[in-house]
Amino acid sequence: ETGVTQTPRHLVMGMTNKKSLKCEQHLGHNAMYWYKQSAKKPLELMFVYNFKEQTENNSVPSRFSPECPNSSHLFLHLHTLQPEDSALYLCASSRDRDNEQFFGPGTRLTVL
Amino acid sequence: GQQLNQSPQSMFIQEGEDVSMNCTSSSIFNTWLWYKQDPGEGPVLLIALYKAGELTSNGRLTAQFGITRKDSFLNISASIPSDVGIYFCAGQLGGSSNTGKLIFGQGTTLQVKP
Numbered sequence: 001e002t003g004v005t006q007t008p009r010h011l012v013m014g015m016t017n018k019k020s021l022k023c024e025q026h027l028g029h030n031a032m033y034w035y036k037q038s039a040k041k042p043l044e045l046m047f048v049y050n051f052k053e054q055t056e057n058n059s060v061p062s063r064f065s066p067e068c069p070n071s072s073h074l075f076l077h078l079h080t081l082q083p084e085d086s087a088l089y090l091c092a093s094s095r096d097r098d099n100e101q102f103f104g105p106g107t108r109l110t111v112l
Numbered sequence: 113g114q115q116l117n118q119s120p121q122s123m124f125i126q127e128g129e130d131v132s133m134n135c136t137s138s139s140i141f142n143t144w145l146w147y148k149q150d151p152g153e154g155p156v157l158l159i160a161l162y163k164a165g166e167l168t169s170n171g172r173l174t175a176q177f178g179i180t181r182k183d184s185f186l187n188i189s190a191s192i193p194s195d196v197g198i199y200f201c202a203g204q205l206g207g208s209s210n211t212g213k214l215i216f217g218q219g220t221t222l223q224v225k226p
Contacts, residue, residue, distance in 0.1 A: 004154075031212050042116075042216040043155075043200070056213060090154050097212030098204075100145055103154035 003027045004104035006091050012110045013081065021076040021107045023091030031097050032074040034066060037088040037106070049074060050097055081111045118201050118217030125191055126225050133199060133220040134185040141203035144177050144184040145214070149198045158199075159186070191224050198222070 004025045013019050025032065034046040048056035049068040063085075065077040074091055088108050092101040118135045125131060135144070143162055147155035159170050161177035161184060168175055174187045184203075188195055201217040 006154075033212065042218050043202075043214075045213050048212045050212065058213075092154075094212065098143075100143070100157055100160045101212075101214060102157060103147075105154045106152075108152070 004091060004093055004102055006089075006104040006107050008107060009105065010108045010110075012112065013078065014112050015081060015083070017081075018077070018079045020078065021089055021091075021109075023074040023076075023104055025072055025074075025091075025093040025102075025104075027093060027095075027102065029093040029095050029102075030071055031094045031099075031101075032068060032071070033092040033094075033101060034074065034076055035090040035092065035103075037090055039087075043090065046076075048097070055097070078109075081109075083111050085109065086111045116201060116203055116215050116217040118220055120220060121218065122221040122223070124223045124225065127191060127193060129191055131188040131191055131195070131222060132185060133201075134183060135201035135203070135217045136183040137203055137215070138182070139203070139205070139215075140181040141205060141215075142181070143204040144175070145202040145204070146173075146175050146184070146186045147200045147202065149200065149219075151197075155200055188222075191222075193224050193226050196222060196224050 007022045031050045036044045045058045046060045047066045052068045067075040088106045090106045091104040094101045146158045149155040159175040166177040172189045198219045202214040
């Protein structure tokens, strides 16, 4: 099942770099999500987009900047990250916010 | 905030054994989901539950939505080596409270000895 794709799969960046994560869903869904998964911690919701509009920002630092140009694409722009931001970043989508969410394979981010 | 308590944290079982794991919450959820995650991959949806008391099967997997809407369990029968992975429960609020936010449990790591 490759309904939700993410690129890159792995990313190493310095604290002064600017990079972007990309997510694309081929399921015709209207809602998209960014999650952070750190070792030994439950998945944490970061952002929710519904019909391209951001509906939830779960107190995420401004060094993470999401962008949703259309219902099929979601980006996470990264700037001046910290080593503690190293984690697996997962994108998900759902038909609507009431429906089950389907996840992409994630981007393994390492901040040096 | 809402929290989900998932147990056990880890299990090491013999191939062919049955497995049971559960999640409890202090909040009432309208939806319970169970996911499995393999190393280096995203979670894959196993079962979705939408009604209190609902019992749903997917092959050797069976999950139930608790009557109180505050708990759910997942059973795996006759485990096989490919069942190895981390299993997560997730709850979702409904109605006007539903922003799409899923609350995840801490995960149950399952290891199966051939």
